[in-house]
Amino acid sequence: MTAPVKSGSYAPDRVEMIALRGLPMVHQGMDLARLIADGLEAAPLALQDDDIVVVAQKVVSKAEGRIVRLADVTPSEEAHRRGHETGKDPAVVQLILDESTEVLRQGEQVIIVEHRLGFVMANAGIDQSNAAPGHAILLPLDPDASALRLAAALGKRYGCRIGVIIIDSFGRAWRNGTVGHAIGVAGLQALLDLRQSPDLAGRLMQVTEVGLADEIAAGASALMGQGTEGKPVVIVRGFSGLRDEAGTVRSLLRPRARDLFR
């Protein structure tokens, strides 16, 4: 657990979010930090201390080659069964199972799993939209590490300390519509612990933890659009006091023992 942040010290009065335009289609092996820097220069925009660079999972996965040809997948008996039950391609189901530690629920076209990274999410984050036909895109192997590499490379290039959040669109229980969620974090506190903050009446607060990286992920996601946009990078400027060299998306994962829906 990181040290408590004073509530008043983090919430800025003004935040700007800027989507980069004109990034090329990303392919395996491309240097994503360099593509982002090129996009910044075209804007033109230079990163500053405490800027947060929000990046869509899909381009990170593509750059890292996390793409699987479905014809190369041999579905197990379980994958065939769940494919039949859900209407999903058994090869995709096999990938979902391979990426997961547990199946929580399944329904028409959806399998809710605990991803090996700890996220409870639909279909293990595996998506075929924006993949070449017959291919599927997996989440990055270690999104925190991917975020850290981007933060280091971009921070070096611009001589500043930035945060990076890698995001994916999650469906939610109980509510319609996907919302951007953090799946990798570097350089900033993902979860704010306000347990020592008094409220306006001077009492200790009932709400003690804020999922700030998820709030920023959601806001930035609204600028990315979905699929057709080609805007996988949003610069968020205005937050400060959130630096944390040990920042990680893992702080956003609710322990099973404290989860009423597991």
Added chain:
Amino acid sequence: MTAPVKSGSYAPDRVEMIALRGLPMVHQGMDLARLIADGLEAAPLALQDDDIVVVAQKVVSKAEGRIVRLADVTPSEEAHRRGHETGKDPAVVQLILDESTEVLRQGEQVIIVEHRLGFVMANAGIDQSNAAPGHAILLPLDPDASALRLAAALGKRYGCRIGVIIIDSFGRAWRNGTVGHAIGVAGLQALLDLRQSPDLAGRLMQVTEVGLADEIAAGASALMGQGTEGKPVVIVRGFSGLRDEAGTVRSLLRPRARDLFR
């Protein structure tokens, strides 16, 4: 269901979020639209077409007098039992039960319910922080209607058409930390239906609905802070093409039949 929005038509390249400073403590009967307008003038800032005014639930509830003195509440047998089981004040439990249609789960200090408005949330959104001692604050009676009144009053004052989102901080299943969620919407589409949008490869998209009002709610929430801030209003500027006179938070409520966690 609203008409499908072209994916490319909503996601802006630049969004500014501005928290209003210096709003007074809100009490029952105050004219919230006027307080917001005063805050805008102090900024100084004038609302424009398509601005989205994001307002914290707590000040809406206070202005509408949705405050209950706990001494006036007579807890039922069930409230006493659940209070004992959860460690919560039986009077608060009674208010939670009165505001809800169903209890889904309970744990230490928390009762997850379906609120009468349809939200699955902790403690029916009832909060004692920032309430006077011995009092609790309920959600507005009809947050969509509250949002519509604010949108009409502010739109008239500034001669423009705006959106309003009333938000509350929700805990989530599976993830730590609260995140701002829409509980009332007016003047804009809360849920975007992208079912007719092709992805970059020209295929129809798998992700077809975006919870845009929740994404905006989350982003704006990060500027409000929690409790100590006194910043219950954030202006979000940059979105366009989202106007919907019939906009409602109800579009964000997942029907029970399509919910795997009910």
